[in-house]
Structure formats: C-alpha cells, structure tokens
Amino acid sequence: MPTPPASPPVRLTSLAHGGGCGCKIAPGVLESILARATGGLVPPELLVGPETRDDAAVWRLDDERAIVATTDFFMPIVDDPFDFGRIAATNALSDVWAMGGTPLFALAIVGMPVAKLPVETIGRILAGGEAACRAVNVPVAGGHTIDSAEPIYGLVAIGLVDPRRVKRNSGARPGDALVLGKPLGTGVLGAAVKQERISPDEYAAMIASTTRPNTPGAALALDDDVHAVTDVTGFGLLGHLLEVCRGSGVAARIDFDSLPLLPGVLAHAREGRVTGASARNWASCADAVALDASLGDVERALLCDPQTSGGLLVACAPEATGNVLGLFRNEGFSEACVVGQILAGEPRVAVARGR
Numbered sequence: 001m002p003t004p005p006a007s008p009p010v011r012l013t014s015l016a017h018g019g020g021c022g023c024k025i026a027p028g029v030l031e032s033i034l035a036r037a038t039g040g041l042v043p044p045e046l047l048v049g050p051e052t053r054d055d056a057a058v059w060r061l062d063d064e065r066a067i068v069a070t071t072d073f074f075m076p077i078v079d080d081p082f083d084f085g086r087i088a089a090t091n092a093l094s095d096v097w098a099m100g101g102t103p104l105f106a107l108a109i110v111g112m113p114v115a116k117l118p119v120e121t122i123g124r125i126l127a128g129g130e131a132a133c134r135a136v137n138v139p140v141a142g143g144h145t146i147d148s149a150e151p152i153y154g155l156v157a158i159g160l161v162d163p164r165r166v167k168r169n170s171g172a173r174p175g176d177a178l179v180l181g182k183p184l185g186t187g188v189l190g191a192a193v194k195q196e197r198i199s200p201d202e203y204a205a206m207i208a209s210t211t212r213p214n215t216p217g218a219a220l221a222l223d224d225d226v227h228a229v230t231d232v233t234g235f236g237l238l239g240h241l242l243e244v245c246r247g248s249g250v251a252a253r254i255d256f257d258s259l260p261l262l263p264g265v266l267a268h269a270r271e272g273r274v275t276g277a278s279a280r281n282w283a284s285c286a287d288a289v290a291l292d293a294s295l296g297d298v299e300r301a302l303l304c305d306p307q308t309s310g311g312l313l314v315a316c317a318p319e320a321t322g323n324v325l326g327l328f329r330n331e332g333f334s335e336a337c338v339v340g341q342i343l344a345g346e347p348r349v350a351v352a353r354g355r
Helices: 027-035 081-098 119-134 186-194 200-210 216-220 236-248 265-270 276-288 297-303 318-330
Strands: 046-048 057-060 066-074 102-112 140-147 152-161 177-180 226-231 251-255 289-291 312-316 337-343 349-352
Touching: 027 276, 066 081, 066 102, 081 102, 081 119, 081 152, 081 200, 081 216, 081 226, 081 312, 102 119, 119 140, 119 152, 140 152, 177 318, 186 200, 186 265, 216 226, 216 312, 216 318, 226 236, 236 251, 236 276, 236 297, 236 312, 236 349, 265 297, 276 289, 276 297, 312 318, 318 337
Parallel strands: 102 140, 251 349, 289 349
Antiparallel strands: 046 057, 057 066, 066 152, 102 152, 177 312, 177 337, 226 312, 251 337
16 A cells, blocks of 8 residues: 655655646636637648647547547655656546547656755656556657756647547537546645645545546447546535536536545645645636535535546536446446436536535
8 A cells, every 4th residue: 555655755746736636737828828728730630739729639540440649747846756647647547548549659848956955866757657658558659858946747649539539528418417536635635745744545546537538438438428538636525516517518517526535635635735726726617606605615626626637527418327337347436427418509618516
C-alpha cells in the first residue's frame, strides 16, 4: 500500500505554486484568451479540433484509421517522485481513451529546476511515467527537457481510433444517463498532501485512482448508444459537464448525493482543504449552474474540485447504462455509477439532492 514519504529530501509540492490539473488556467480566463487567437487551418482531415474544447485532436488517415493527438503536463500533486510520474503519465494518456482511441506511443515533456532537485529525484519522476506507460503497452519514444523554475512533467500522447467510432464531448442527447467512472476529490486530497494532513489510507486511495488508466474508453467507442465522452480533470465535474452541454446544445441535471467521493474528501473539505482552482472554476461556471438550496460552500467546492487523472464522464442512452457500467466494472472501476441525466434546454446544469 503506497504511503506518503515520511521525510523526502525535497518536497516536490513545495517547489510548485499549484499541483496536478489544478494548474490549469481557469475556464473563463482560457475562453477570453482563446477568443483573441486567430483561426487556424481546418482541413477536412481534421475531424476534431478546438471547436468544442474536446479532449484531443483527431486527424483522419483513411476510412478506418485516424490519429488521436494530445498533450498534458503539470506540476506535482504529491511529493513522491515516482508517484508523481505515474499520475502525470496516466492523466495524459486518458485523453486518447476519452476519444475512444487506443494509445500507440508517447513523448515526455520534462521541465525541472535542476539546481534544486537531485538528479536521482528527476530520474524517479521519469521512471514513474515510463512505468505507467509500460503497464498499458505504450512506449515512451523520446521527449524534450528544459531547466524550469518549477517541476513539470507530462506527455504528448499519440493514438489510433476508427474515425467512425470517435467519441466526442458534443454528442449528448436529451434523456441520456450520465455515468461517472471514478470518484471525485483528488484536488482536495492534493491540498491535504501539501499540508501534510493526509492519512496513509487516503493517500493509497488517491494513488490507486489517479494511476488507474481510463482504458474503458476504447470499449465504449464500440457502443452506438454511447453518445458523448469526456474525462473530468482540471475544470472539475461542473466545468467539464458544461463543456458537454454547450457542445451538444443540451442541459443536464446532477444528483449530488449520487456522486462518489474518495475516502476522507468530505472531511478535508469541511476543514477548509480545498484548492484555489475550485473557486476559479466556480467563478467561470456559476452563471450557468443552479444549485439546490441545501448545497453550501463545501458541496460547491467538491463540484468544482479540479480532478487530476479523473474519471470518464459518459452520456449514454438509458437502456445502455447496464452495459456501460459493466464495461467499467470489468476493468476495475468498481465505483462507476449513474450521477445524473441529460435534459432538453439551454446549456445549463442543475444540481439537486436526492433521486
């Protein structure tokens, strides 16, 4: 069982202003930045680009093959360098599965403060990333390194998908069930790591979740009743669900009491161990969210908690939920569950209590 390192020579989290997918630029700020960018080329082979903020780009090669390309990197969410590498690599590969693809190979993205970190520590980060890739038969075929002020690690991930089976974040339909593949709370537990207030059992659960690859995405691609897929990462559940709603032209309802949480998350959140990113996420989505009156600051923080290597969020026909849940559970995602539904209406999310 993994446990937090007792006395690391250098605490990785002390060298970073943020950690994991909580490092993402807030959705509202990102929207403003991208609005100022000029439009690029959109050749017919580019099946998926930036138009709905999807998880990866998809480039059609022929009738049966398309390339899935993505990149993801961040600063440490834990202090153990091997665990950091594993988490970052698993998170980067997830975007390929979220599109219904299968990863082929990866390239490492490495930025390290070489004057502050021992070479051995940097090597352990890379070894962790390679171990996560090796576990799913993905070679790390190269990469790029720089000397940076804060430790940064991640991957460029390249995969393949059948262009007829691409799962986008923009295909949800009214009446669809919403299935979440992993429990929430990695941002809160990351804050507990930084404050050295996480228990061994909580740390073990966090590592098990963040290093579990989202492999069910490839099988979900084969189900025509699966209409939309994304993975829940730095914008939190609400932020990524709103991307689905806006891309699909639908509304959604979440049952807060059905949401799975990692062990200890609720207690830590009640004690104030939440991330600054959760507040930024809420500021970016508040005008499109209606919360039940019984939901307070703690629940709101959990709904916006930035997930690192979070679960897949699937919109599927109601009659397909048994098959979808079976695919998750067959691959070890025992906490996958239905958390809400897609509704007709303007792109908004309502969060209720009780079924």
